[in-house]
Amino acid sequence: MAELLTAAQMRAIEEAAITSGEVSGLELMERAGAGVVDAVLETWPDLGGGAPKAVVLCGPGNNGGDGFVIARRLHERGWTVEVWLYGDPARLPPDARTNYERWRELGPVRPYRDEGPGAFWLEPSDYREDTVLFDALFGTGLTRPVEAFNAVGWATQLSEWRLPEEMRRGAYPAVRVVAVDLPSGLCADSGRRLQSDPPPGDVEEIVADLTVTFHARKLGHVLAEGPSFCGRVVVAPIGLEPRRRALGGREQRVTEVTAPAGLDKAASAHKYAHGHALVVSGGFGRTGAARLAARAALRVGAGLVTLAAPGAAQMEIAGQITALMLRRAESGDELAGLLEDPRLTALCLGPGLGLERARDLVPPALEASRGTVLDADALTAFEDAPEELFGMLHEACVLTPHAGEFARLFPDLAERLKQPAVSGPAASRVDVTREAARRAGCVVLLKGPDTVIAAPDGQSALNAGVGPRAAPWLATAGAGDVLGGLVCGLMARGFTAFDAACAGAWLHVEAARAFGPGLIAEDLPEALPQVLRQLGA
Numbered sequence: 001m002a003e004l005l006t007a008a009q010m011r012a013i014e015e016a017a018i019t020s021g022e023v024s025g026l027e028l029m030e031r032a033g034a035g036v037v038d039a040v041l042e043t044w045p046d047l048g049g050g051a052p053k054a055v056v057l058c059g060p061g062n063n064g065g066d067g068f069v070i071a072r073r074l075h076e077r078g079w080t081v082e083v084w085l086y087g088d089p090a091r092l093p094p095d096a097r098t099n100y101e102r103w104r105e106l107g108p109v110r111p112y113r114d115e116g117p118g119a120f121w122l123e124p125s126d127y128r129e130d131t132v133l134f135d136a137l138f139g140t141g142l143t144r145p146v147e148a149f150n151a152v153g154w155a156t157q158l159s160e161w162r163l164p165e166e167m168r169r170g171a172y173p174a175v176r177v178v179a180v181d182l183p184s185g186l187c188a189d190s191g192r193r194l195q196s197d198p199p200p201g202d203v204e205e206i207v208a209d210l211t212v213t214f215h216a217r218k219l220g221h222v223l224a225e226g227p228s229f230c231g232r233v234v235v236a237p238i239g240l241e242p243r244r245r246a247l248g249g250r251e252q253r254v255t256e257v258t259a260p261a262g263l264d265k266a267a268s269a270h271k272y273a274h275g276h277a278l279v280v281s282g283g284f285g286r287t288g289a290a291r292l293a294a295r296a297a298l299r300v301g302a303g304l305v306t307l308a309a310p311g312a313a314q315m316e317i318a319g320q321i322t323a324l325m326l327r328r329a330e331s332g333d334e335l336a337g338l339l340e341d342p343r344l345t346a347l348c349l350g351p352g353l354g355l356e357r358a359r360d361l362v363p364p365a366l367e368a369s370r371g372t373v374l375d376a377d378a379l380t381a382f383e384d385a386p387e388e389l390f391g392m393l394h395e396a397c398v399l400t401p402h403a404g405e406f407a408r409l410f411p412d413l414a415e416r417l418k419q420p421a422v423s424g425p426a427a428s429r430v431d432v433t434r435e436a437a438r439r440a441g442c443v444v445l446l447k448g449p450d451t452v453i454a455a456p457d458g459q460s461a462l463n464a465g466v467g468p469r470a471a472p473w474l475a476t477a478g479a480g481d482v483l484g485g486l487v488c489g490l491m492a493r494g495f496t497a498f499d500a501a502c503a504g505a506w507l508h509v510e511a512a513r514a515f516g517p518g519l520i521a522e523d524l525p526e527a528l529p530q531v532l533r534q535l536g537a
């Protein structure tokens with residue numbers, strides 16, 4: 001599984017490599033600049049011929065140093081190159097300074113200013129199909145909001161009032177924007193924009209078409225607003241070893257969820273070998289969500305799946321199901337009775353359950369110590385007493401809140417994410433999910449395009465439904481119920497809570513991608529066979 005790095009981890013890997021004598025900082029910077037140039041030419045082969053124009057904006061640190069390498073290498077390829085520097089050349093760090101000097105032998109460096117005479121400005125003649133603007137202002141060293149952005153934002157977004165009339169009418173092409181390591185202004189650890197509080201009214205941010213990062217993706221490329229600022233993300237290898245020790249302990253690492261293993265069924269196995277999932281339904285007129293979850297549990301391979309419903313809802317359910325089974329569970333006591341059957345290996349409570357029923361049924365469900373998914377109403381029901389819920393949870397539980405449900409159980413953590421990100425590293429969805437899991441004493445899966453999964457021991461993973469795995473069709477009613485069913489079905493089959501949450505989240509996104517536009521929640525379980533077949537299950 002690929003690791004997603006923080007800025008500190010990237011620095012630690014780089015330092016370990018340099019200290020061991022394996023490579024110098026200058027060599028890494030050269031490889032970084034070369035990697036950006038290669039990625040640009042690979043992304044846009046049309047720039048390979050002719051004499052395109054590069055406008056390179058360099059910042060005061062090593063990100064700026066990469067910019068000077070890019071400028072030199074493009075100049076050597078015959079590009080017309082214009083270089084701007086935000087900061088004082090005398091204060092550049094040593095490697096960046098060396099590359100600044102090397103560039104100075106080839107061309108001028110203009111002081112980058114945001115306002116006033118001589119401020120950064122793209123000439124109308126720069127708005128050509130073959131103009132590329134390189135943002136090498138700030139990378140992983142960004143610690144505070146960037147003040148000097150208006151000019152870049154306006155230039156790259158063809159803003160209304162600084163451009164000639166004909167451009168405003170779209171007569172000119174937009175320049176292509178390449179972010180070096182990260183779009184400047186984005187926090188590498190959280191994917192949030194660092195902004196002063198209150199945010200400045202009219203600052204435009206850099207939105208890249210292509211982001212070229214080094215060695216491995218950073219969390220900020222995947223989390224929160226990151227994907228909408230990065231465009232296509234390419235990782236340029238710069239010859240660094242993985243150096244797992246530099247990454248720190250399990251509570252510091254985040255792996256990206258990849259295709260799960262272990263979904264196949266042994267030829268000789270009996271249905272009970274694949275577990276029996278119990279999905280608890282709400283009352284009459286509210287059974288759809290549980291039926292969705294149950295069907296997902298069955299499709300993901302649980303050997304048997306039973307719906308437990310109050311008497312008044314049984315007719316409604318019976319008319320809608322075939323392979324699923326149905327039992328009555330009017331009350332907590334009746335559910336406890338059903339759970340005396342040791343063959344029931346996993347439970348799912350929450351979708352469409354109703355708050356009152358949730359308060360009655362969640363305690364006996366947790367008492368049974370099975371793999372248990374709690375979602376929706378099973379979480380909201382404890383809004384006023386989260387500690388009461390946490391006291392009952394155990395290690396085989398998975399909570400699957402969306403942001404709203406998360407805020408009900410962990411209001412202070414949700415508040416941390418709401419606070420303006422005024423300095424880096426800013427609080428991230430990974431930080432708060434980890435803390436939530438520790439507090440709850442079980443696995444927490446915080447839903448979203450950037451779904452974060454954390455266990456109480458600090459282990460965490462991120463399932464990215466962004467970039468090339470974007471699955472915007474998942475934003476449809478009932479998609480979350482299906483996810484709950486998937487995780488439950490996987491636990492019924494014997495997956496641990498953490499592995500089931502990771503695999504469920506991965507399959508959920510893949511099923512949505514397999515179906516594509518027009519997806520509704522019912523389609524997700526039906527798209528699973530195709531996904532499972534591709535996995536060789």
Ligand SMILES: NC(=O)C1=CN([C@@H]2O[C@H](COP(=O)(O)OP(=O)(O)OC[C@H]3O[C@@H](n4cnc5c(N)ncnc54)[C@H](OP(=O)(O)O)[C@@H]3O)[C@@H](O)[C@H]2O)[C@@H](O)CC1
Nearest residue numbers: 014029060061062063138139140141142143144145146181
């Ligand atoms: N690690 C690696 O393996 C490799 C790293 N490489 C490259 O190095 C980059 C990291 O370099 P970096 O650490 O020098 O940080 P960088 O992003 O250039 O910014 C720091 C400078 O900005 C300043 N500054 C910060 N915020 C500011 C603000 N809001 N407004 C104004 N100034 C602000 C800050 O000033 P200070 O906070 O010290 O006052 C400092 O001067 C990385 O992203 C990658 O591109 C590759 O070359 C090869 C391999």
Ligand SMILES: Nc1ncnc2c1ncn2[C@@H]1O[C@H](COP(=O)(O)OP(=O)(O)O)[C@@H](O)[C@H]1O
Nearest residue numbers: 402447448449465471474475477478479480481
């Ligand atoms: N834009 C999106 N990209 C990827 N996944 C998404 C997106 N929007 C929603 N999802 C996923 O869809 C599911 C929605 O769940 P939830 O909010 O509980 O909806 P519901 O209660 O209607 O089922 C979550 O798993 C979430 O991660």
Ligand SMILES: [K+]
Nearest residue numbers: 135138180182
């Ligand atoms: K940058």
